[in-house]
Amino acid sequence: MTRTVLAYEAPDISALARTLHGRLATLDHVPGHVELLNILARAAGFRNFQHLRADRLARRQIDATPPPAPPPPAPPPADHARCAKALRLYDAQGRLARWPKKRNQQELCLWVLWSRLPAGETFAEKIMNERVNRLHLFGDHALLRRELIELGLFRRTVDGREYSRIEQAPPPELRVLLALLRGRAQSLS
DSSP: OOOOOOOOOOOOOOHHHHHHHHHHOOOOOOHHHHHHHHHHHTTTTOOHHHHHHHHHHHHHHHHHOOOOOOOOOOOOOOOOHHHHHHHHHBBBTTOOOOOSSSSSHHHHHHHHHHHOOOOOOOOEEHHHHHHHHHHSSSOOHHHHHHHHHHHSSSOOOOOOOOOEEOOOOOOOHHHHOHHHHHHHHHHHH
C-alpha cells in the first residue's frame, strides 16, 4: 500500500517548539508513532493527525480542481443611432421602403428580414419571393434573397429551389430596431 506524503507546516516554529516541549515533558513514556503524529498535528493547530490529513487531502483536491470558467463577455450595447437611421428606411407598416446605400444599414435591414421569415422551415423559391415581397416596397426580391444568403442568414440548395433560415444570435441592434418598428406601428394605429 502506498503511503500518502503530507507536507507539515507550522505557522510559528517557536510556538511549535514550546508545544512539543510541553507535551513531551508531561509524558512518562516515549510516545509511539501515532501518539507522536497526534502531538505534531496539535502543535500545528489541528485536533489530531486525522484532522491534519483530511485538511491536506482536501487542499490537494481544491488545488487540482480547475478554476471556474470566466463568465462570457457581456454583449456589446446596441447602437441606437444606427437603429434610428435604419428606422427611416421603413414605412408605417414596417416594410422596407428603400434599399440603403451603406453596408452596415443593409446588414441591419437583412437581420430584420431574417427575423420576419419563419425559422425551421424549408420553402420553395416562389414562396421565398412572395414572403420577401411582402416585407419590402422597392420590388427587388432577388437582391434581398441573394444578400440574405451572402450574409449567412439563409441557405439555399445548389439548384436554388429551396431556402431555409440559419439560426444564429442576432446583433443587439435588431431587438432595438424591431421595438422601434412596433412602437411606430402602434402609435399610428
